[in-house]
Amino acid sequence: MILRGLLFQLTDDVEVADVPVGRDDTHPLSVPRPESDEDVRMLRGKAAAYLKNLRDTRTLEVPVGDVGTLPASMRLASGEDIPEEGLALWVEELALDPTVRGLTWTEQPTEDQLAAFPVIVIGAGMAGLNAALQLKHAGLPFTVIEKNPGVGGTWYENRYPGCRLDTPSRAYTHTVGVDFPYPYAYSPAAETKKYTDWFASHFDLEDSIVFSTEVVSLTWNDADSVWLVETDGPDGRQSLRARGVMSAVGFLNRPNIPQIAGQEEFAGPTWHTAQWPEGADLAGKRVAVVGTGCTGYQLIPELVKQVEHLVVFQRTPQWLFETEGYLTPLSEEAIWLERNFPYYTNFLRFRELHVFEASAGLTAIDPAFDDPHTRSESNKRIRDLCIDFLERKLQDPELVRKMTPPHPPRSARAVLVDAEYSVLDALVRDDVSLVSEGIARLNADGIVAADGTQHDVDAIVYATGFRATEYLFPMRITGRDGTTVEELWREGGARSHRFSMIPGFPNFWMLYGPNTNGGLQPAAFDELVTRYALQCIERLVLEERNSIEPDVEAYRQFSREVDEANATRMWSDPRAQNYYWTEHGRSSVMCPFLGREVYRYLHEPDFSELVVR
Numbered sequence: 001m002i003l004r005g006l007l008f009q010l011t012d013d014v015e016v017a018d019v020p021v022g023r024d025d026t027h028p029l030s031v032p033r034p035e036s037d038e039d040v041r042m043l044r045g046k047a048a049a050y051l052k053n054l055r056d057t058r059t060l061e062v063p064v065g066d067v068g069t070l071p072a073s074m075r076l077a078s079g080e081d082i083p084e085e086g087l088a089l090w091v092e093e094l095a096l097d098p099t100v101r102g103l104t105w106t107e108q109p110t111e112d113q114l115a116a117f118p119v120i121v122i123g124a125g126m127a128g129l130n131a132a133l134q135l136k137h138a139g140l141p142f143t144v145i146e147k148n149p150g151v152g153g154t155w156y157e158n159r160y161p162g163c164r165l166d167t168p169s170r171a172y173t174h175t176v177g178v179d180f181p182y183p184y185a186y187s188p189a190a191e192t193k194k195y196t197d198w199f200a201s202h203f204d205l206e207d208s209i210v211f212s213t214e215v216v217s218l219t220w221n222d223a224d225s226v227w228l229v230e231t232d233g234p235d236g237r238q239s240l241r242a243r244g245v246m247s248a249v250g251f252l253n254r255p256n257i258p259q260i261a262g263q264e265e266f267a268g269p270t271w272h273t274a275q276w277p278e279g280a281d282l283a284g285k286r287v288a289v290v291g292t293g294c295t296g297y298q299l300i301p302e303l304v305k306q307v308e309h310l311v312v313f314q315r316t317p318q319w320l321f322e323t324e325g326y327l328t329p330l331s332e333e334a335i336w337l338e339r340n341f342p343y344y345t346n347f348l349r350f351r352e353l354h355v356f357e358a359s360a361g362l363t364a365i366d367p368a369f370d371d372p373h374t375r376s377e378s379n380k381r382i383r384d385l386c387i388d389f390l391e392r393k394l395q396d397p398e399l400v401r402k403m404t405p406p407h408p409p410r411s412a413r414a415v416l417v418d419a420e421y422s423v424l425d426a427l428v429r430d431d432v433s434l435v436s437e438g439i440a441r442l443n444a445d446g447i448v449a450a451d452g453t454q455h456d457v458d459a460i461v462y463a464t465g466f467r468a469t470e471y472l473f474p475m476r477i478t479g480r481d482g483t484t485v486e487e488l489w490r491e492g493g494a495r496s497h498r499f500s501m502i503p504g505f506p507n508f509w510m511l512y513g514p515n516t517n518g519g520l521q522p523a524a525f526d527e528l529v530t531r532y533a534l535q536c537i538e539r540l541v542l543e544e545r546n547s548i549e550p551d552v553e554a555y556r557q558f559s560r561e562v563d564e565a566n567a568t569r570m571w572s573d574p575r576a577q578n579y580y581w582t583e584h585g586r587s588s589v590m591c592p593f594l595g596r597e598v599y600r601y602l603h604e605p606d607f608s609e610l611v612v613r
Contacts (some may be wrong), residue, residue: 001033003043005077006347009065011050016043017072021079028382028409029359032079051341062342064096071499076488077347078228078354085355086596087416088603089532093353093524094346099270101326103534105271106542113541114139117374120229120242121145122215122475125153127511127526128248129172129196129311132205134530140537143240144205145231151203151206152196155189158295160273162302163189164223164327166294166416167521170345171352174199174523177396183335186326186416188514188522217476218245220506225546225613227507244507244537251512251589252466254473258290262442269459273299285458288447290439292423293318293578294415296463301426303461311433311455315449317402319382319409322389326418356521363410363518363570375570382409390436392422402436403427411576449599469493469588471514479505494588495559497550498601506547506613507540509533515562517580519591519598528602535605539612547613554609558601565592 007016019042022035034040052165054062075082082090092100117140135142137357148156165172169182173195175314180195187195200206213233221228229240255272263270271277273295289296292314304310330338338345366376374380386409390400403424405412413491417423426432438450446457467473471494476595477485483504489495494514496502501509510594511529512522512602536548550558566587580590591598 001079002344002347002351003047004034005073005075005107006341006343006565007043007046007070008049008076009073009347010062010342011046012065012069013046013071015577016046017076019043025381026385028385028414029355029362030378030381031355031506033067040095047341051463054342056258060321064343064557070094073347074350074354077351079158080354080357080358081353081533083596085600086594089596089599090350090354092175094305094344094350095175096343098176098178099137101175101531102134103531103538105138105538109139109541113544115141117243117537117541118142118241119244119246119537120227120240121246123248123249123250124148124151124200124209124211125155125248125250125253126174126196126442126523127250127530128153128206128246129199129203130523130526131246131248131530131533132197132208133176134527136205136208138534138537140534140541142208143242144209145213145229146211147217148210150578151209153202153248153250153276155193155196157253157274158189159275159600160276160295160299160463161306162217162298162300163193163273163295164189164298166414168352169348171356171521172523173349174527176203177523178349181339183329185328185330186323200388213426215475217478218508220480220508222480224505243540244508244509244533246511247513247532248511248526249472249475251468251471251517254470255462255466256462256465256467257462260439260442260592262448265444266442266446266460267292267444268457268459270462272462272464282459283307286446286456287311287459288313288455288457289463290447290460291463291465293463293465294413295465297366297417297423299463300423300432301421301460304426304429306431307431309431309433311429311435311447311457313435313439313449314402315436315438317405317436318412319376319386320403320422320424321386321414321415321421322388323416324419326416327421328418337415343578353524355594360594365568365570365572372577375573379408379410379570388425391475393422396428399427399434399546402434408570408573408574411573412568412578414578432449465579469582471510471588477505477508491584492559492586493582493584495555495562497555497558497592498532499598500532500602501536501550501610503552503555505613506549507537508549509536514588515566515591517591519593520595524595525598532605534603539605539607543612545612549611551609551611563587563593568588570590 004016019039020035021032024033067433119142121128121144124144165186169187213231216232217229217230227245228239231238255274286309288311291312360521362378367377372381440448440450447455516525563586570594
């Protein structure tokens with residue numbers, strides 16, 4: 001499909017456009033593909049002929065072709081219709097212009113105007129690094145505060161065995177990283193960490209980052225229109241001042257460690273997966289893994305290779321999506337193609353991102369659909385595929401029952417697993433026990449299950465996720481008139497205006513704030529929110545104004561739009577009990593909108609909804 005769209009763009013070959021396209025119904029997302037193997041061979045043959053011609057004519061620079069053809073080429077690559085209102089988003093995502101999501105000043109500010117607006121960025125993960133790059137590009141002074149000794153954020157912290165992306169590598173990168181040489185379709189944590197290291201080094205950002213330093217509090221000084229930022233680092237507490245603050249702390253960065261009776265009695269070591277000890281040696285040990293979300297399911301099949309016996313404590317199973325090549329390195333041929341075929345990585349990136357966009361439509365509830373387990377026809381098809389995968393791999397009705405979630409697919413985080421080797425292969429081993437009765441307490445020797453069974457273990461690993469709904473925790477943030485974030489969010493939980501701003505907290509932007517999980521991939525959200533923030537800053541700098549924040553009613557209206565849309569999505573199903581839905585009866589995490597709708601909200605500020613002072 002990628003070659004179909006790319007060849008049409010570069011050669012105007014109508015034969016590739018005429019290739020009949022069907023759907024792969026063995027794939028959970030029913031992705032489009034050429035109907036016949038003969039057409040696949042034809043496309044590959046044309047691609048080989050095109051490359052041979054470039055070689056024989058010694059063509060070094062290849063233009064992208066007529067930009068007016070891009071919409072048709074993208075439709076051919078995706079196999080889906082692309083609505084007119086979504087074209088601007090997808091042209092940006094192609095990353096033909098890697099700098100497309102930077103700020104272009106409508107009027108060049110003076111050096112004094114730039115110097116008068118220093119910005120502090122909190123966090124040097126994916127979002128913080130992009131913010132640093134875009135601030136540097138805009139010429140604004142900035143400092144990044146990072147609590148860890150290195151960049152990467154979650155990819156610096158999460159080093160547990162089996163940790164890797166559950167998003168295609170190409171879809172996870174920023175537009176400026178479109179050609180980064182990934183060796184995996186789904187990169188292990190170490191490879192993604194290489195990407196963040198490359199980003200910081202390639203764009204010369206390290207000298208602007210203060211490492212091993214945590215932001216303790218932010219306090220708005222209305223008289224001077226500045227944020228007073230208190231930090232704690234190797235030199236103790238310090239106070240900084242900034243006209244603007246961008247929070248890039250993410251939402252999966254503070255471990256959630258459950259409180260269980262008797263924890264202090266256990267004689268062996270315990271740790272959370274996000275705090276995996278350097279050089280941890282569990283060879284020959286009896287180990288318990290508590291928790292079976294995405295992290296637990298990634299960890300278990302790798303950990304079982306090391307330990308004497310593994311006990312898995314599972315409260316709620318999750319849907320497993322069979323994924324070909326999830327663990328496999330890319331072939332030499334695939335890597336060669338990415339390196340040598342003009343614009344291949346651009347169209348590969350687009351294709352993978354657009355599959356994600358199409359899959360978002362599968363989360364919609366069909367009110368007329370009648371089924372005891374699912375909420376739409378496509379939801380039922382996905383469930384049937386997942387059940388078939390469980391039955392093929394486990395060959396045990398009781399184990400299939402224990403591994404069948406009570407909630408519909410896509411109402412909780414979908415877990416991608418390799419088709420050949422995964423947690424399911426681990427669970428059928430004699431040296432693995434699955435406990436689904438719950439935990440009563442810990443004691444010196446191990447864990448007592450809710451049914452009274454004692455499970456003796458030498459070490460306990462908590463794969464219990466993060467405090468995902470506690471945005472900005474544990475920073476103390478005080479805005480205008482002494483109002484704190486906790487007070488603003490006390491009723492209903494975390495909310496925002498257009499995913500990024502909150503009233504009473506001027507010149508403050510959350511780059512991966514409430515309701516930004518879904519809709520777009522994280523890097524795209526980071527880029528769009530950062531550009532939106534810079535457009536707000538541009539207004540303040542050029543007009544020499546003091547502050548900007550959302551109008552209270554606009555904030556409330558956006559929240560209503562989010563909540564109304566979330567109520568129509570799978571994660572509103574009451575059988576799903578997870579961080580997607582909070583105790584407030586709403587989601588502070590999930591984005592219910594399609595990518596093109598997110599783009600409409602973030603493409604540029606609507607200053608009629610903002611208060612500029």
